[in-house]
Amino acid sequence: MQRTDIRTALQSREFDRPINVRGWVRSRRGNKQVSFIALNDGSTIKNIQIVADMARFSEEQLKPVTTGSCISATGILVPSQGAGQDVEIQLTELEVYGTADVNLYPLQKKGLSMEYLRTIAHLRPRTNTFGAVFRLRHHMAMAIHTYFHEHGYYYFHTPLITASDAEGAGQMFQVTTKNLYKLRYDEAGHIDYSDDFFGKMTSLTVSGQLEGELGALALGRIYTFGPTFRAENSNTPRHLAEFWMIEPEVAFIDKKELMDIEEDFIKYCVRWALEHCQDDLQFLNQYVDKGLIDRLKSVADTDFVRLPYTEGIRILKEAKDNGRKFEFPCEWGDDLSSEHERYLVEEHFRKPVIMTDYPRDIKAFYMKQNEGEEKGRETVQGTDVLFPQIGEIIGGSVREESYNKLDREIERRGMDMSNYQWYLDTRRFGSAPHAGFGLGFERLMLFVTGMQNIRDVIPFPRTPKNAEF
RNA sequence: GCUUCCUUAGCUCAGUCGGUUAGAGCAUCUGACUGUUAAUCAGGGGGUCCUAGGUUCAAGUCCUAGAGGGAGCGCCA
Secondary structure, three states: OOEOOHHHHHHOOOOOOEEEEEEEEEEEEEOOOEEEEEEEOOOOOOOEEEEEEOOOOOHHHHOOOOOOOEEEEEEEEEEOOOOOOOEEEEEEEEEEEEOOOOOOOOOOOOOOOHHHHHHOOOOHHHOHHHHHHHHHHHHHHHHHHHHHHHOOOEEOOOOOEEOOOOOOOOOOOEEOOOOOOOOOEOOOOOEOOOOOOOOOOEEEOOOOHHHHHHHHHHHOEEEEEEEEEOOOOOOOOOOOOEEEEEEEEEEOOOHHHHHHHHHHHHHHHHHHHHHHOHHHHHHHHHHOOOOHHHHHHHHHHOOOEEEEHHHHHHHHHHHHHOOOOOOOOOOOOOOOOHHHHHHHHHHHOOOOEEEEEEEHHHOOOOEOEOOOOOOOOOEEEEEEEEEOOOEEEEEEEEEOOOHHHHHHHHHHOOOOOHHHHHHHHHHHOOOOOEEEEEEEHHHHHHHHHOOOOHHHOOOOOOEOOEOOO
16 A cells, blocks of 8 residues: 555545555553554654554554554544544554664653764654754755745855865865875975875865855856865864855845845745744744744844944943953954854844954955055955854855955965966956855754754764764 | 863663762553553662772762763854
8 A cells, every 4th residue: 555644644634544654653552452653754743643453453463563663554544532633543454664672772752862862863863853853954955945046046066175275264174095104295295196186185175155256257146055074173062074055156246235135045044944844843942942933933024233343343342331241352353252243143132133344354365345444444345144042154245356456465465376366367357246155054954943053953963073973 | 272061770860078788750571541642550670870090997979090972262154
């Protein structure tokens, strides 16, 4: 008999007909007369109740049906006699696909910590929480592709292996086929890569942005959506060594249009979750984060604050003058630390903030320079989106399109751009105003799920000292 | 990388000032129960107190080192 998804079965009202469902047993309880099996197949967070009349099934037959086992259950769909569910299946035929030894199966019906579940990441997708998180993860990916597709963007694939380093966006993982115990060195003591696979030093990408700009300056609007790698020794609930990033890049837009896109895009994703993932969000709202759904609704409906850096510094100083204590100083020119960002987002404005026009020296070389500023107070057109709890969810900027300004900035910073002639060529041939941003997919997931640790919104997290599974 | 906290039964955790045989809930096993909803009720079994040293008449408890994990900070998305 053909399998019906539990999600479909639960919505069906075609009573008194045979139906077959297959899935993993969450629990079995009952007495000598009747046994209740809660079955889940991942199609929805909800379980379907299978009722076994013990007049038809022996205790022996039901013995392998334990928490974690996998079964195929055929029976008659009927309205439920009990409270708690509308429909249930009266079991007529049972097949056990795989047993799960109750003394060894690590998942229990209650009380498992996120830290413990991380140590069994191969089994945690079978829990309610991670089922909900990973279904939401799929929906967020679909929302992202749909948003860009509907707005005329092309999905542009940038390389994962690269010889450039996107201007120090982070420490990089090297890629080599060389035997690391038998490296050749040149006269200066540097590793000789000439006989390595690519004939030069290569690494895993820390950003697809520079290549993304090449796409935007040909196709008009592009976005990337792929894995990104940072070899930083970051031990926080907001960092991964391998994470997914979305990087749209758009020709012919200015700073205001860029901010409009950033805000519109995030709201679209949040609304998508509210529309498509109600059951999972309700579960997370109940067991993980009581304020989740309210917060999602409020972000979907509120205008983000747009705050120039200089104004942000003024607000922070004012707070300090009024007695608010900060651990770190915040003079004009300093990079804001998390406590400053959190003050602005969580205490002062109490809503997402797009911070703009940062001091030139704390931002990347490619950001567009503002005109006519006092010496020592030069700013660039960055547009970072700061969220409560999560911090920087988007890092964006208008890109400097003037060849001369970009060239001078590279020289001023003493950067070696021999690997980036191709990038400068975009400014030499048919340069155009353009802008873009990078959104950390897992940080969006943190916000949308209410989970506390980024390691719990990706199936198999990679962090310092952990590449298990 | 820095700071700090944690590690006791399969899981979640308690364990007082260093003092008798290390406890609870859940899970598991046995029994009871005619429809349960994290079922309930009664009973049984279950321990390398993270590891290695040290202090002490006596260490789960104090000290040192190590391992693993969490949080805060830095770096960033």
